[in-house]
Amino acid sequence: MKAFYTDHFVLPLPEGHRFPMAKYRMVREQVGDLPGLNLVEAPPATDTQLLLAHDPVYVQRVITGTLAPQAQREIGFPWSPGMVERSRRSVGATIAASRVALEDGIAVNLAGGTHHAYRDKGSGFCVFNDAAVAARVMQRSHGIERIAIIDLDVHQGNGTASILRRDASIFTLSLHGEKNFPFRKEPSDLDIGLPDGCTDAEYLAALENALDALSRRFKPDLLIYLAGADPHEADRLGRLKLSFAGLKARDERVLEFAKSLNIGVAITMAGGYGTDINNTVRVHVQTIAAALGYWKRNATKPLETSA
Numbered sequence: 039m040k041a042f043y044t045d046h047f048v049l050p051l052p053e054g055h056r057f058p059m060a061k062y063r064m065v066r067e068q069v070g071d072l073p074g075l076n077l078v079e080a081p082p083a084t085d086t087q088l089l090l091a092h093d094p095v096y097v098q099r100v101i102t103g104t105l106a107p108q109a110q111r112e113i114g115f116p117w118s119p120g121m122v123e124r125s126r127r128s129v130g131a132t133i134a135a136s137r138v139a140l141e142d143g144i145a146v147n148l149a150g151g152t153h154h155a156y157r158d159k160g161s162g163f164c165v166f167n168d169a170a171v172a173a174r175v176m177q178r179s180h181g182i183e184r185i186a187i188i189d190l191d192v193h194q195g196n197g198t199a200s201i202l203r204r205d206a207s208i209f210t211l212s213l214h215g216e217k218n219f220p221f222r223k224e225p226s227d228l229d230i231g232l233p234d235g236c237t238d239a240e241y242l243a244a245l246e247n248a249l250d251a252l253s254r255r256f257k258p259d260l261l262i263y264l265a266g267a268d269p270h271e272a273d274r275l276g277r278l279k280l281s282f283a284g285l286k287a288r289d290e291r292v293l294e295f296a297k298s299l300n301i302g303v304a305i306t307m308a309g310g311y312g313t314d315i316n317n318t319v320r321v322h323v324q325t326i327a328a329a330l331g332y333w334k335r336n337a338t339k340p341l342e343t344s345a
């Protein structure tokens with residue numbers, strides 16, 4: 039299974055910055071030895087690709103470092119050429135994973151899930167919206183008509199919902215903490231707001247209902263799945279109470295959904311802010327392990343010897 043990584047494109051942050059940048063390297067290191075996992079450097083998204091979901095003036099300002107200070111603060115990262123490159127690669131990884139998922143059934147971006155980025159502004163550590171761009175690239179260049187974005191990060195996918203609001207060919211599902219950031223939510227095609235303290239059983243029941251509703255309303259040709267680690271009970275920002283086992287069951291359920299529709303699924307990591315970063319990494323790693331298991335069970339081609 040191909041897993042696209044970007045962590046070596048360093049986004050320089052000041053000492054003590056609250057974004058857990060180290061998690062991406064830690065995830066790559068922990069999955070690197072899994073038999074059958076093929077780590078691939080993510081390609082950069084091109085300007086043409088970014089413009090499928092973003093405003094030209096915004097893209098230009100990001101690239102040239104000319105965003106207004108307030109707009110840069112809303113992203114939450116200081117500008118640098120490294121920030122631009124990392125952001126391009128993170129989108130490129132989701133595009134690449136989506137493309138590979140068409141052939142291999144599944145592929146993973148070891149970053150991405152930047153769902154708070156709007157068409158003309160970044161927000162909450164999100165510069166460009168990888169899922170929205172990748173969905174449009176799949177339509178434009180790979181003959182895919184209908185894509186469902188299943189966003190299970192604990193925060194609502196407001197940027198994705200906003201960009202795709204009037205696009206009936208891309209279905210947006212967000213299952214999130216109702217009381218959590220963003221406090222002004224944007225309407226997705228399907229939003230499920232969960233109460234604080236939501237447990238595994240409540241969450242999995244809500245997911246079941248959401249996937250049922252999705253399949254009644256829409257027939258996707260491809261899934262993009264944001265497997266956020268922040269619904270975990272030890273997350274600093276999550277406010278939900280999902281266990282490791284609950285999150286594993288969540289991942290397996292989404293994979294089973296892809297299998298039932300016989301379509302590919304591209305997975306991105308999205309958020310995770312564990313008080314102990316190792317818990318966040320563990321959630322991401324178990325998602326990748328579940329994806330790898332799925333790939334091995336369902337690979338149509340003979341398995342290659344592990345890379």
Ligand SMILES: [Zn+2]
Pocket residue numbers: 191192193266268308309310
């Ligand atoms: Zn999140």
